[in-house]
Amino acid sequence: MRTRRTLLYVPGSDWRKMEKAASLGADCVCLDLEDGVAPSSKTEARLLISKALSELDFGRSERLLRVNSADSGLQAEDLRLAGHPSLQGLVLPKAGSAADVQAVGHVLLRAEQERNLPPNTLSLLTQIESAMGLVNLKEIASADPHLVALVFGSEDFASDVGAIRTPQADEIFYARSAVAIHAAAFGLQAIDMLHVNFKDAAGLSQLAAQGARLGYSGMQIVHPDQIAPVVAAFTPSAEEVAWAQRVVDGYEQHAAEGRGAFALDGKMIDMPLVKAARRVLARAGY
Ligand code: COA
Ligand code: MG
Numbered sequence: 001m002r003t004r005r006t007l008l009y010v011p012g013s014d015w016r017k018m019e020k021a022a023s024l025g026a027d028c029v030c031l032d033l034e035d036g037v038a039p040s041s042k043t044e045a046r047l048l049i050s051k052a053l054s055e056l057d058f059g060r061s062e063r064l065l066r067v068n069s070a071d072s073g074l075q076a077e078d079l080r081l082a083g084h085p086s087l088q089g090l091v092l093p094k095a096g097s098a099a100d101v102q103a104v105g106h107v108l109l110r111a112e113q114e115r116n117l118p119p120n121t122l123s124l125l126t127q128i129e130s131a132m133g134l135v136n137l138k139e140i141a142s143a144d145p146h147l148v149a150l151v152f153g154s155e156d157f158a159s160d161v162g163a164i165r166t167p168q169a170d171e172i173f174y175a176r177s178a179v180a181i182h183a184a185a186f187g188l189q190a191i192d193m194l195h196v197n198f199k200d201a202a203g204l205s206q207l208a209a210q211g212a213r214l215g216y217s218g219m220q221i222v223h224p225d226q227i228a229p230v231v232a233a234f235t236p237s238a239e240e241v242a243w244a245q246r247v248v249d250g251y252e253q254h255a256a257e258g259r260g261a262f263a264l265d266g267k268m269i270d271m272p273l274v275k276a277a278r279r280v281l282a283r284a285g286y
Contacts (some may be wrong), residue, residue, distance in 0.1 A: 002062065004028050004149060005218040005234040006227050007091075007125075007191050009034035009066070010279045012045035018052040021061075024224050028062040033078050034069070034093050042074055046081065053086040061235070062088050064125065064165035069094035070103065081106070082111040089123030089148070093158065096132040105144030125191065128154025128179050130160040137178060141186040151220065152179040154193035167203075180215040191205030193218040198223035217283075236284045244277035245286075251277075 004215040005070045008026040012033050021029045031052060039052070053063060065087055067078035071094075082090060092104050108122045124146035128134060134157070141150060154172050155165070176193060181258045183190035192211035193205045198221075208219050208230045219230045236244070244266060251274045254262040261270040 001148065001189060002027075002123075004062070004189055004191060004220075006230050007064075007151070007218060007220045008224075008227070009036055009220065009222050012049040012052075012065075013037045013041040015048055015052070019056060020224070022052075022056040022058045024061075024227060025059065026061050026221070026227055027218065028064050029058055030064040030066050030091050032066045033074070034066050034072075035205045042068075042077075045065040046078065050084060053081075053084045062123070064089045064091055064123070066091040066093060067104070070096070070100045079107045082107050084217060086116060087111075087122070089125065089146075091151065092124065093153065094129055094133065095126040095140050096130055097136050101140055101143035101147065103128055105146045108146045123148045124145060125149040125151050127151045127153045127156075128175075129156035131157075131212065133157075134175050137182040138185075141182045141188060146286060147186075147188060149189035149191050149217075150183045151191040152176055152181050152193050152216075155196070156230050168209075176211075177214055184215055189217040190215060192219040194220045194222060195226070196222070198226055201225070201229055205229045205233060234283070236280045240280055241286070243286045244280035244284075247274060247277035248281065 004027050006026040007028040007030055009025065009032050010020055010021040010030045014087055018031060031049045033042060033045055049065060065081055065084055067090060068074035081087060090104060090108065092101060095101055096185065104124060108124060109119060112119055112121055124144060125148060126140060128137060128150055133140065154176065157175055158165050158172055180190040195207050197203060204226055211219055211233050221227065221230055246253050247269055250262060250264050250269060261268055
């Protein structure tokens with residue numbers, strides 16, 4: 001599966017920022033038509049996004065578009081951009097049901113036919129950011145074969161349930177964890193909440209490290225300065241890689257001798273730790 005550590009939002013109404021985003025090397029660039037764009041600028045943003053997809057070179061960044069939600073009255077018009085030859089996938093906000101996801105999945109299938117692409121080449125990432133979205137997680141996570149990731153929208157979620165946000169974020173912890181668990185259960189990636197205070201690098205690093213510990217594979221970001229700390233948090237350190245390699249090597253050596261559990265540096269190593277070590281190596285690109 002594609003590496004998605006950083007998902008950078010860029011307002012589709014802001015040409016300068018789209019130009020800039022093309023050069024930053026984020027894993028995913030998400031050209032936004034939803035909440036980053038004023039209601040009066042949606043039409044202009046659709047035109048600018050089409051121009052950006054045609055003219056800008058986004059390098060190895062995945063070219064994504066966030067459309068408006070199913071109940072916005074704007075989505076049908078937004079989805080016309082799915083046929084753009086340069087677009088690689090869509091982000092669906094405020095998914096509340098499997099039907100919301102399937103409606104966009106059908107549009108992607110049609111776009112694939114028009115663009116002569118094999119079925120399920122285009123990606124769909126869906127945001128879980130409402131009480132109903134959380135309650136229906138299981139149905140949403142298995143709704144459509146285009147789906148590659150669940151994305152946790154913490155601020156909309158808190159507002160939908162009437163939670164009062166605190167820096168500790170205890171009030172959204174259950175939902176944050178549930179999204180990561182459902183993604184794992186259905187073989188999807190999980191993209192973590194935003195840190196809206198984009199000048200707070202220390203707070204961002206802390207939040208991103210916590211997300212990685214919860215099983216998230218990446219994080220949403222809104223500013224270029226957030227790329228490096230998030231990449232660092234979602235990339236295993238040299239020490240973690242070295243330890244993981246010793247665990248896997250040790251396991252293979254002992255398994256060849258017919259032994260399961262073994263001791264390494266005074267710790268008991270068995271299958272769950274070996275699996276975790278293999279995941280660390282995979283995340284590090286081994
Ligand atoms: N994508 C690409 N470039 C960005 C960017 C983004 N999301 N945010 C900032 N930049 C660029 C700016 O254009 C500026 O570059 P320049 O001087 O070469 O033009 C540089 O990074 C520094 O920006 P800065 O002055 O610190 O921020 P700002 O005041 O211009 O913008 C925000 C601050 C929050 C408005 C902006 O980061 C932003 O629009 N983020 C995305 C918001 C969004 O999409 N929200 C919806 C999804 S949650
Ligand atoms: Mg949102």
